[in-house]
Amino acid sequence: MSKDDFISQIQEYKRELFLLAVSIVNDYYDAEDVVAETMLTAYEKLDSLKKEERFKFWLMQILVNNARMLVRKNKRFVYVDEIDAYVSGHEKNISDIWEMVLSLDSELKTIVILYYYQGFKVKEISKMLSLPVGTVKSRLAGARKKLRLLLD
């Protein structure tokens, strides 16, 4: 993939990158850092991308790794206050459905974004998050129940 192709493709995922990062690091300034770091890492590692059609998966996997590394480094935990602060701080920009998602537990939130918003399959999410398929499915089931309850 050429540099121009890379720049053009990564722009398509600007929104997805940010939301996935927020779901993991639970802080929106940290999410900006993670996305920037991911873009640079992805460009440096572009040679390791074997199939261009897998670009999105490959890119999101790098982001997940970078985000988790930051969480470990900062020894951060999921504080409901932080999520609430993010939601209320950007109230005007957030629709009801996103407010629901951002209020979910961190582990459910990431899976919801990957499955419903980004369209990844269960197996892909399992690979990306290094979780057993069964864990992804049970978290998805938990998230689905909560979302349907909230949507009703």
Add this chain to the structure above:
Amino acid sequence: MNLKMKEYSDKEISKLFRENEILLPDSYERRFEDTLNKISVIKSRKKYFCFFKSRVAAVIVLCIISASLITGVVGAVKTNSNKKTEQAEKGYPANEKNSINIVYDYDAAISLCNDACQEFARAVKDNDEADFALYIDNENLLKYMQYRVENYPYSYNDAAIFKPMVTEVRFNDDHVLVNVQTGVIENPGFSMQGINHFLIKNLNGRLYIADWYWDDMDSPDTELRGEFSEEDNLTYWEKPEKYGSVLKAISDI
């Protein structure tokens, strides 16, 4: 019984997300553009010989890959051989060698579909590889069904009771169509998980599933294969021009 249907399908929830895009913070937009500018001025990337920084690393990785491949091939041969032995011993015998008869083959056809559904649910529940060797003889359909199991978006907990329910059976000279509605009895309620269209064929005196199409809004069948057609789907998994693109799509996952 308290009936609880799927009020929102997974596709409908996905649609809600896409239709309600979240606005990105200005600071993120600026940061994103800045990073793109940084990338655009970076000089060409370094190239490594065969993707490795050193030959030692290349040799180590190649040795590991070779060992894994040898182990995998031996394992696959053993598994395949076991499955064939089981298949020879059991199976769903038909009354005649090539035709299907509603009087004599009805029970076997229904059992075949119910048992296949139960095996599917077991594999999903146990997060295990499904063993469809008794029910499916076509390698392409077997491969696809494994994908279906691994990517089935629902999970079953210990208390859930999986329930296949035959809703329609239609016999033809050379095949049977069996429609099976599947659902799960939960506490509380019951949730439906779509209709399964089974096309059953007779192969040398044994009944096998020629096609297994899951008709549901969230099904990969509707997404990857188009609408169900009894006539076309009977030979779907024997024609590369039909199944080729589907297997390619799932191999990328």
